[in-house]
Amino acid sequence: MEIPDEQLERKRLQAENTELATLAGGLAHEIRNPLSTIGMNLELLAEEMEGDDSQRARRMLRRISSLQGECRNLEEILNAFLQFARAGELHLEDGNLNTILTDYVGFLEPQANSMEVELRPHLDTDLPVVMMDRSLMRQALVNLCRNAIEAMPDGGSIDLLTRTRGDQVVLEIIDTGKGMDEKTRAQMFQAFFSTRSGGSGLGLPTVRRIVEAHHGQIVCESEPGKGTRFTISLPAQR
Ligand SMILES: Nc1ncnc2c1ncn2[C@@H]1O[C@H](COP(=O)(O)OP(=O)(O)O)[C@@H](O)[C@H]1O
Numbered sequence: 716m717e718i719p720d721e722q723l724e725r726k727r728l729q730a731e732n733t734e735l736a737t738l739a740g741g742l743a744h745e746i747r748n749p750l751s752t753i754g755m756n757l758e759l760l761a762e763e764m765e766g767d768d769s770q771r772a773r774r775m776l777r778r779i780s781s782l783q784g785e786c787r788n789l790e791e792i793l794n795a796f797l798q799f800a801r802a803g804e805l806h807l808e809d810g811n812l813n814t815i816l817t818d819y820v821g822f823l824e825p826q827a828n829s830m831e832v833e834l835r836p837h838l839d840t841d842l843p844v845v846m847m848d849r850s851l852m853r854q855a856l857v858n859l860c861r862n863a864i865e866a867m868p869d870g871g872s873i874d875l876l877t878r879t880r881g882d883q884v885v886l887e888i889i890d891t892g893k894g895m896d897e898k899t900r901a902q903m904f905q906a907f908f909s910t911r912s913g914g915s916g917l918g919l920p921t922v923r924r925i926v927e928a929h930h931g932q933i934v935c936e937s938e939p940g941k942g943t944r945f946t947i948s949l950p951a952q953r
């Protein structure tokens with residue numbers, strides 16, 4: 716039984732989350748419109764330069780293209796920020812982690828294979844149902860697999876395991892990538908921490924927010940040169 720004080724505190728936190736997500740959504744919208752105008756105008760400028768072979772035109776085209784790259788970065792950061800803000804807002808229903816995993820693996824496989832990354836699911840067929848927000852759980856999986864692929868520029872493999880441990884359902888994502896040193900491991904869940912140029916640094920903080928909103932836990936083991944394992948455990952439905 717949950718004591719009323721805890722219930723109240725949880726309600727307050729939920730209301731705060733919703734307000735923050737709404738604010739973030741509004742802000743992102745306000746930024747996105749002018750940003751897309753800037754992008755469109757850059758595109759038009761680039762078109763006007765077409766066919767002009769002068770040095771000046773080429774110099775301007777280079778600058779336009781670097782501005783276009785910055786616009787794309789800003790858009791990505793905006794999307795990651797929105798995802799982060801929304802990660803605490805759950806729409807709970809009965810779900811099976813195996814289904815989410817199988818769906819996503821099917822979707823990711825062509826891209827992974829083209830990057831020499833092999834996806835290897837090992838699913839426990841007796842996995843209990845979990846109360847979850849399916850689209851957020853998929854988002855968590857997406858963020859973790861993206862990081863794994865980015866950590867394997869020369870290819871490798873990702874093992875995706877599900878299993879039961881006591882009253883928990885466990886998901887493991889194990890890559891054979893470059894791994895993390897102690898300093899990176901200590902900071903990886905901090906908002907805006909990234910070792911990649913152009914990285915938002917919001918991927919893992921979003922994953923953690925999603926897992927914790929589900930009353931679950933996330934643990935990481937990683938060694939430079941060896942690879943990385945993320946273990947997520949969620950309470951199973953009785
Ligand atoms: N699977 C992984 N292998 C190696 N390093 C990782 C892995 N996942 C995350 N990291 C490290 O954690 C940092 C933060 O990850 P994340 O929050 O997703 O932000 P981003 O991907 O934008 O850098 C990454 O920049 C990287 O240094």
Ligand SMILES: [Mg+2]
Nearest residue numbers: 861862918919
């Ligand atoms: Mg990432």
